Amino acid sequence: xxxxxxxxxxxxxxxxxxxxxxxxxxxxxxxxxxxxxxxxxxxxxxxxxxxxxxxxxxxxxxxxxxxxxxxxxxxxxxxxxxxxxxxxxxxxxxxxxxxxxxxxxxxxxxxxxxxxxxxxxxxxxxxxxxxxxxxxxxxxxxxxxxxxxx
Amino acid sequence: xxxxxxxxxxxxxxxxxxxxxxxxxxxxxxxxxxxxxxxxxxxxxxxxxxxxxxxxxxxxxxxxxxxxxxxxxxxxxxxxxxxxxxxxxxxxxxxxxxxxxxxxxxxxxxxxxxxxxxxxxxxxxxxxxxxxxxxxxxxxxxxxxxxxxx
DNA sequence: GTCCATGCAAACTGTTTGCACGCGC
DNA sequence: GCGCGTGCAAACAGTTTGCATGGAC
Numbered sequence: 001x002x003x004x005x006x007x008x009x010x011x012x013x014x015x016x017x018x019x020x021x022x023x024x025x026x027x028x029x030x031x032x033x034x035x036x037x038x039x040x041x042x043x044x045x046x047x048x049x050x051x052x053x054x055x056x057x058x059x060x061x062x063x064x065x066x067x068x069x070x071x072x073x074x075x076x077x078x079x080x081x082x083x084x085x086x087x088x089x090x091x092x093x094x095x096x097x098x099x100x101x102x103x104x105x106x107x108x109x110x111x112x113x114x115x116x117x118x119x120x121x122x123x124x125x126x127x128x129x130x131x132x133x134x135x136x137x138x139x140x141x142x143x144x145x146x147x148x149x150x
Numbered sequence: 151x152x153x154x155x156x157x158x159x160x161x162x163x164x165x166x167x168x169x170x171x172x173x174x175x176x177x178x179x180x181x182x183x184x185x186x187x188x189x190x191x192x193x194x195x196x197x198x199x200x201x202x203x204x205x206x207x208x209x210x211x212x213x214x215x216x217x218x219x220x221x222x223x224x225x226x227x228x229x230x231x232x233x234x235x236x237x238x239x240x241x242x243x244x245x246x247x248x249x250x251x252x253x254x255x256x257x258x259x260x261x262x263x264x265x266x267x268x269x270x271x272x273x274x275x276x277x278x279x280x281x282x283x284x285x286x287x288x289x290x291x292x293x294x295x296x297x298x299x300x
Numbered sequence: 301g302t303c304c305a306t307g308c309a310a311a312c313t314g315t316t317t318g319c320a321c322g323c324g325c
Numbered sequence: 326g327c328g329c330g331t332g333c334a335a336a337c338a339g340t341t342t343g344c345a346t347g348g349a350c
Contacts, residue, residue: 073223075275075277077227077229092265092269092271092273094271095274101269101271103265103269105261107257107261108258108261108278111255111257111258112280115242115253115280116282119242119251119253119284119285120285120288121242121244121251121282121283121284121285121288122282122283122288123242123280123281123282124245124281124282124283125225125280125281125282126279126280127225127277127278127279127280127281128258128277128278128279129276129277129278129279130262130265130273130275130276130277131273131274131275131277132266132271132272132273132274132275133271133272133274134269134271135269135270135271138270138271138272
């Protein structure tokens with residue numbers, strides 16, 4: 001059911017396969033985390049690639065469109081990108097230190113399907129996102145303030 | 151378990167109860183939908199309130215902090231605000247026309263509690279958000295292109 | 301009277317766009 | 326070689342901030 005998640009997907013969708021697009025996708029696929037556009041740009045610069053930030057944005061939009069990458073907001077004002085995973089997962093972000101914990105939750109897809117059917121809509125994207133404080137930050141906090149609730 | 155959701159919450163939390171704060175909360179609580187900061191500002195202007203956009207933002211941040219309003223990203227780059235609901239609900243946004251459908255999903259809170267326990271973290275906020283195409287847009291789309299998948 | 305909250309304008313961040321050139325096909 | 330993709334710089338949107346004044350308590 002999932003596409004092959006290769007750069008070839010681009011060509012199939014009728015887009016040109018440029019060096020820049022290849023590079024951006026490579027960075028994203030080879031990184032574990034959730035990169036912001038600027039971080040991708042910086043990494044490309046570090047490896048002396050000739051690319052502009054505008055192209056990074058344009059490429060991300062394209063890769064998102066063809067389903068090779070996903071964007072998450074993670075509670076911040078700017079986007080975070082990751083390679084489209086084989087099976088869906090979601091994110092918890094710590095407001096204290098910014099740490100991200102990923103988790104699976106198959107129920108959510110069932111929920112989406114159910115909602116889709118009931119409302120007669122088509123759900124193309126599912127975002128589930130928790131935020132709060134991780135175990136480490138909870139500890140630090142309670143040490144400072146004497147309670148767990150900020 | 152839920153606070154009384156009144157402006158008094160502000161004073162209890164040690165903040166001053168100004169006219170501007172009162173007005174912003176009023177606008178949000180009296181509107182059904184999900185307002186953006188600018189829209190709140192515009193409505194206040196319409197009713198000849200003397201307030202600046204900066205204050206709207208500062209007030210929203212404060213109301214969010216004390217739990218009187220919630221912010222959602224709804225897949226757009228800018229925030230949307232609504233009054234903290236008595237019982238949690240989530241959002242579907244249509245990429246075509248922007249329509250928002252709200253839905254309840256009690257399972258999600260259970261999921262959050264479970265995650266919280268398993269990871270030893272504290273979850274303070276839960277966001278579930280679908281996007282896709284509403285029934286109307288699906289129809290228009292298939293009329294134009296002959297298929298349902300953009 | 302004290303100090304927090306506000307207005308204003310300027311700064312800032314993340315993202316998008318117009319246009320001329322360059323490169324994939 | 327045709328036309329999409331790119332770099333560059335400038336524009337843009339939403340949001341935040343510094344500072345002097347005003348109002349809640």
